[in-house]
Amino acid sequence: MPLPLIRLGVVDSTQAFLERHPELGCCAVLAGEQLKGQGQAGNAWVSRPGAGLWLSACLPAPRVPPGLLLQRAMAAVLEVLEPAGAPLGLKWPNDLVGRREGRLVKLGGIIGQAKGDRVLLGLGLNLTEAPAIPERAIPPACLRDLAKGGVPEAGALARDILEAWEDLEIPREAPFLWPAPGDPIRWEQGEGVCVGWLGDGRLRVERPGGGHVDLTAGDVSGLA
16 A cells, blocks of 8 residues: 655644654655755755755665665665656765766755654655755765756655555665765765675775774764
8 A cells, every 4th residue: 555645835844743743653754845954964954946856755674784874865866766767866875876977976865763663754856956065075966967868846756755665675776876986085084995895784994094983973973
């Protein structure tokens, strides 16, 4: 049975709405505008009216390692967006990115919260415009900038994504991963060379002085 989808014109954030209303059970919320959109690590997510897909869903918790859940969910989004014909991939740990003029750009992000036997997933995806944040090492972009097959309508796109999220235990491969093995990377806490993505969602990085470290999403900020 399709997940019930609630459509709101304006809300503080779709994620906060579902947190306030656990009585709704498993369902999804799509907003035309968010006044206080949530990003990773408490960052704000700019959610202008009609500019993107602002979607949250309460789902039965899948049997997936916590560090892998958001990667699986975003890989499902990439699968749904394939007809748009854009060069999209996954930036560790779970951002949706593309390439424009040879440069990596960010189109979307996802957050998740465990709630007992359920999980709340929150997705922000820039469809027709992106905020200007010049200080970002990986600047924002929108799907319209990259798509060859047109930009899907938000409501139809939301339903396709929710259908793909019905089984997050299915392994999915992104068209490309960044960083790839051999890529030099840096973040606020350190630097190194990517060895590879691990099966539990961690990133293995070779240290400059030898040896390696396995990073979790909580270990890293400002990856570039």
